[in-house]
Amino acid sequence: MARWSDLDQLMGAMELFRNRMNSLFNEGDRPYVPGQVWIGAETFPRTNLSDTGDNLEVVAELPGIAKEDVNVKIQGNYLEISGTRTSDAPEGYAAHRTERGTASFSRSFTLPYDVDAGKVEATLKDGLLRMKLPKSEAAKPRQIAIN
């Protein structure tokens, strides 16, 4: 009889094996995160969206990008993150390898709820843009009193 713990252990072992195999090809030119939703390697920035009840929280990967170079546009349930990655190539150096892109980027999303664009908080730290988007009053969860 197979138990859950056995199955879990087997899956874990397979994941470990996959990681080992992946590290064999470590020199591949493309950054790749296994086990995540598959999106094209050219999709930039990658984002996570979560729902905390009163707010939607968006996190986007923006390494090495100054906050002046990022634009966030919000209207109703439409969110757009755009900007430019400027080259940080130092002066007087010869480049051997340049994998980090320096193009402009833009992604737009349809959020599951309308948000209050006036109360959005955004911070850019350690290369992650974190945004707290308060849901508009109509979209917030409500406690219903039972008579």
Added chain:
Amino acid sequence: MNEKTELVTTKQAGELVHQLPIATPAVDIYENDAEILLHADMPGVVKEDISVHIDNGKMILSGTRRLSVAGASTWREFGDAEFRRTFSVPQSIDVGRVHAELKDGVLRLHLPKSEAARPRQIEIKAG
């Protein structure tokens, strides 16, 4: 043997079966007369979680990202990961003077060349 003791012995086996997904960080590599400079994208990694290990001509760069997640996930395109990549480094690098800074999720690693390996202008004396 009942179920309870079996569970306990399974735990004690202590086999490593869980590990963070390994991501390959994108890098830029530059060089001038004095040093080799490496820029690596590691969004979400803090400096305490970065290690650089140089041994016998091989450099292993590793940074671990742990994200705090609140609420229910609607979509998820990235997660906790270990950014890891191995490089060959020439013997001419002065390992003792290697230094790095981390800013906005980008690691800048300086690999200074040892004095003996730097290019030298040879002055030709008139005979």
